[in-house]
Amino acid sequence: MSSTRLIKTDVAIVGGGIVGASAALALRRMGMAVVLLERDLCGSRSSGVNFGGVRRQGRPLSQLPLAQRAHRIWASLPALIGTDGEYRRSGHFKIGRSEADMAALEHYADLSRDFDLGLELVSGQRLRTECPWLGGRALGGSLCPEDGQANPRLVSPAFALAAARAGAQIFERSPLTAVAHDGQQFTLQSGHSLAVQAPLLLNCAGAWAGSLAAQFGEAVPLRSGHPAMAVTEPLPFFMRWSLGVEGGGIYCRQVARGNVVLGGGSGVGLDTDRARSERSAIATLGEQAIALLPALKHAQLIRTWSGTEGYLPDRQPVLCTSRTTPGLIHGFGFAGAGFQIGPAVGEVLAELARDGRSTTPIAAFSLARFDSPPAPAAATAPPPPALTQTP
Ligand SMILES: Cc1cc2nc3c(=O)[nH]c(=O)nc-3n(C[C@H](O)[C@H](O)[C@H](O)COP(=O)(O)OP(=O)(O)OC[C@H]3O[C@@H](n4cnc5c(N)ncnc54)[C@H](O)[C@@H]3O)c2cc1C
Incomplete structure (x- = not known):
């Protein structure tokens, strides 16, 4: 027994x-x-x-003290856990595709100034010089030079x-x-x-x-979400920064071996434990990726996946x-x-x-x-927030 x-x-x-x-x-x-x-x-x-995004830019201000503390820990990974986990402070660039996007990025830079994220608004000639690989829709963006990426x-x-x-x-x-x-x-x-x-x-x-x-x-009103992910075959290295776009939709990064990791949209939960990227999400992701990065036009996706994450x-x-x-x-x-x-x-x-x-x-x-407020006379439940934001 x-x-x-x-x-x-x-x-x-x-x-x-x-x-x-x-x-x-x-x-x-x-x-x-x-x-x-x-x-x-x-x-x-x-x-x-x-996705492997290690960024502070764009996080709610309430999370920035934690994000800053984590930023310091990430710098000491080899001493702390015995590997750098392919962590690189590659920079994170959040792209604006309209004047309204650029205004939103500028507003976030103002709001987060006390946290010293070092945000730099990039547009015009500097954008064209530093990012010749960006598709035409990008008007500019906000660069956080010390944000980065790692291999989860x-x-x-x-x-x-x-x-x-x-x-x-x-x-x-x-x-x-x-x-x-x-x-x-x-x-x-x-x-x-x-x-x-x-x-x-x-x-x-x-x-x-x-x-x-x-x-x-x-x-607690915890529910599961399943961000859709995909990765290309290795390509000649062209993209130093990890990318997101204002308003969400797509995010991507290129690892040192050349593969471009893409995320955006939502996958599906197969059961409580397993999830995968849906075909339609991957098709949309592919279209958006090519518009953002023309170099991906003939790239082969070699794997898609998703995961199960908790959202309040x-x-x-x-x-x-x-x-x-x-x-x-x-x-x-x-x-x-x-x-x-x-x-x-x-x-x-x-x-x-x-x-x-x-x-x-x-x-x-x-x-x-989450304590319930007193019930209003005619309560209308707000729609749940979209789960397609940039991780
Ligand atoms: C596809 C995807 C992309 C993402 N991209 C990013 C990104 O780029 N940057 C970023 O910062 N975050 C990202 N996130 C979010 C990030 O991965 C999660 O917030 C983070 O990993 C949560 O860590 P955790 O330890 O809380 O949860 P988990 O990693 O889910 O760990 C919870 C663990 O609890 C175990 N467990 C559950 N129930 C039991 C039980 N009864 N007994 C024992 N063990 C149990 C599970 O097996 C699991 O291993 C992404 C998430 C997903 C899914």
Whole structure:
């Protein structure tokens, strides 16, 4: 008869994406004992299949303190996780295709000035000199020289490996199957073979975090989104910057090997776990890509894919301590931003676990924003926000 192994620890984490894994690493660096349960392989979900954009430009102002903290961490990846993960500060260029787009980019540059993103508006002769490869529709754009890109397949698993090297106990292929709280301790069950007991529990289960939150009386309007992705064969290197467009639609970057990675539009969820890019989204993406980058006219797409990401209605994450259960801490719903801010989120979660407070402002990400307001006389539900924005 098999017996259940019981591990007592300081902090239990559910989810081994970039958020859970970087929290595990940060907690170990603080000297706390950590057990992480990942039902699949660490970094195999959103964190390992995303576009690879590591940009701050265009993020809501409320996320910029986290994004800035993450920006500093990204600079130290080799020392922190043992690889640079192909991270390059290549620059991120957000293209304007109309005067209204250019005005919106200028407005964002003004609003974000205090964060020192170093944004430069580029147009006219400079645009033509620096981007001869851009199609005719681009009027100009906003360059963030220190934003960049990285390979998610390398970076996200490397956070988990680094956490394990630092002493975190990481269990892959170990889904959380039951959880209880007795007022002091959480007891987590993974099948019949493993039980974990801890006074602190981090909910880092990505798009699947809603059920764990709901079990502790904190239902959230989390839904899944599936950005469509594609990549070309290797092409002669021509595009230094990672690109987005004002208003969304398409984003792309070229890796050092020459492949151009494209994103835009929405894929479909096949079931709760699997997603793929739809044929129509890829056709639209292809047309937009050629209009933006004529060099892609004869390029072959060699792969398309998607992933499953959690979105709250306001596209802001949930990053806070629980209001119902002492010791429960949530970090999920990063809506196209979690790869860039994930390393900072991990540090914040570790601070919340150890100190009960974060040194980076996170008030905008509390669950209180979902408290129901008094019902208006004739309420009309607003349409859900589009999920086609640039990650
Ligand atoms: C296609 C795509 C493109 C994107 N592009 C970008 C981009 O360019 N830049 C950017 O910053 N962000 C981007 N994002 C968003 C980013 O990838 C996510 O915000 C980020 O990876 C979220 O990390 P996470 O750790 O919260 O979630 P995940 O990586 O989804 O990790 C959650 C983990 O929890 C595990 N889990 C769930 N339930 C359980 C359970 N019961 N027991 C145990 N484990 C469980 C899952 O298996 C999963 O591994 C993109 C997302 C997608 C899908």
